[in-house]
Amino acid sequence: MRVLLACLSMVLWNEVCAEELEFSWQIQPTVCVNQHVGAQCHFTLSVQVQNQRQQEYCVYVVTLSPQQLFCSSEALLQKDLTLTIDDNTSLLLKNVQGETFLQQPLSVKSTQRSTRFRVNNPWSLF
Amino acid sequence: MGTSSIKKLGVISILLCFFTLVKHAYADCNPSQCIEIEKWRVGIALGAGAKTNPLVGGDAIPLVIIPDIAYYGDNLYLDNAEIGYQWMQAPTSALDTFFSVNTEKAFFTFWHPSNVLGSSGNFLSNAIGPSNASPFDDRRVSIDEVKSRKWAIDAGVRWHKRSAHSQWRITAKTDATNVHHGHQLDIGYEHYWSLNEWQVSLASTLIWKSSKLVDYYYGIDQQDNVLRELYYDASAGWQPSLALSANKKINQQWQWLIRTSVTWLHSGMTHSPLVDKEYTSTVFIGLGYVFR
Numbered sequence: 001m002r003v004l005l006a007c008l009s010m011v012l013w014n015e016v017c018a019e020e021l022e023f024s025w026q027i028q029p030t031v032c033v034n035q036h037v038g039a040q041c042h043f044t045l046s047v048q049v050q051n052q053r054q055q056e057y058c059v060y061v062v063t064l065s066p067q068q069l070f071c072s073s074e075a076l077l078q079k080d081l082t083l084t085i086d087d088n089t090s091l092l093l094k095n096v097q098g099e100t101f102l103q104q105p106l107s108v109k110s111t112q113r114s115t116r117f118r119v120n121n122p123w124s125l126f
Numbered sequence: 127m128g129t130s131s132i133k134k135l136g137v138i139s140i141l142l143c144f145f146t147l148v149k150h151a152y153a154d155c156n157p158s159q160c161i162e163i164e165k166w167r168v169g170i171a172l173g174a175g176a177k178t179n180p181l182v183g184g185d186a187i188p189l190v191i192i193p194d195i196a197y198y199g200d201n202l203y204l205d206n207a208e209i210g211y212q213w214m215q216a217p218t219s220a221l222d223t224f225f226s227v228n229t230e231k232a233f234f235t236f237w238h239p240s241n242v243l244g245s246s247g248n249f250l251s252n253a254i255g256p257s258n259a260s261p262f263d264d265r266r267v268s269i270d271e272v273k274s275r276k277w278a279i280d281a282g283v284r285w286h287k288r289s290a291h292s293q294w295r296i297t298a299k300t301d302a303t304n305v306h307h308g309h310q311l312d313i314g315y316e317h318y319w320s321l322n323e324w325q326v327s328l329a330s331t332l333i334w335k336s337s338k339l340v341d342y343y344y345g346i347d348q349q350d351n352v353l354r355e356l357y358y359d360a361s362a363g364w365q366p367s368l369a370l371s372a373n374k375k376i377n378q379q380w381q382w383l384i385r386t387s388v389t390w391l392h393s394g395m396t397h398s399p400l401v402d403k404e405y406t407s408t409v410f411i412g413l414g415y416v417f418r
Contacts, residue, residue: 115162119224120208123192
């Protein structure tokens with residue numbers, strides 16, 4: 001029984017890994033730095049996608065809903081993307097069936113502090 | 127200092143020691159403690175509650191409407207009845223200097239929120255609890271019989287030491303308006319919890335009030351136009367205090383608020399013929415709305 005379970009898990013693991021290995025990517029940078037909190041943040045990021053089986057895929061940025069940035073089927077794609085985001089978000093890589101294969105979180109940081117500790121508790125007038 | 131005062135101080139001291147054993151970590155700015163820089167925060171809470179008045183003839187202060195108004199710049203701040211400047215803002219500590227309204231006068235004031243915002247204070251006073259008579263019951267003097275006391279503005283310095291779920295605060299204040307010529311020292315510890323969706327805090331504070339401060343408001347002398355045998359020199363002392371507050375966010379604007387506190391008054395104040403309770407307490411339950 002144990003041997004059967006071990007074999008089954010290996011087969012399943014291999015299938016999952018095989019799908020994941022179809023695509024890989026490197027994205028730099030993944031943090032956008034702006035001066036003011038809440039302001040829109042512009043940055044250019046470098047995306048390199050390896051697509052061993054040369055399947056068609058598309059890359060999306062998640063705003064309220066995923067917004068398509070580009071599509072490709074090249075085995076190796078190097079691309080610079082200029083994005084404007086105002087909050088933490090993600091890049092998604094999906095195949096033509098809409099399945100998400102890769103996800104990369106993108107975050108927004110500000111050089112300016114947004115909040116401070118209050119010296120007194122709220123609602124403490126009385 | 128009486129036996130009961132020593133016991134109360136002991137309880138507060140044990141609580142302070144207990145809290146210090148809690149593991150400390152980096153202080154994160156949670157929403158209930160923090161404020162956005164350069165944005166006005168204007169809130170109003172509506173509910174039911176009262177603050178008891180320890181003075182003879184003094185009505186409780188109904189808490190029906192509680193405002194919350196604050197503005198913080200990079201260093202300057204306005205926080206309800208306090209305006210100040212923060213000289214140091216490290217992740218786990220801060221140092222402020224400030225001017226704030228001394229609230230002792232509130233117990234004497236006719237144009238008190240009780241007369242503007244709420245209904246009968248006596249009803250609320252009775253609802254909160256019975257009066258604790260002082261040993262000088264036969265020497266009572268009503269606030270209506272003595273000369274009016276003045277509002278004062280205190281100047282102070284405060285040091286904060288914060289960790290992930292707690293805060294120490296040490297505050298020293300002195301009269302900046304030559305009204306009472308006294309001083310006050312507060313040593314407090316506050317601990318924060320999240321209980322389901324409630325943000326809860328328990329604060330214990332030891333408050334020392336100088337003899338000039340206590341005597342100005344609660345002493346009786348020739349200016350008060352009462353019998354000479356009722357004259358009283360109020361003295362300095364420590365006042366332990368406990369405060370429990372909880373709030374639960376309903377949405378971005380609305381939140382539930384619960385606040386309760388008790389401060390035990392020291393004998394140098396409670397023996398005054400003007401004072402007929404050994405403590406003051408506050409209770410408020412309501413809904414807070416923050417304008418955004």
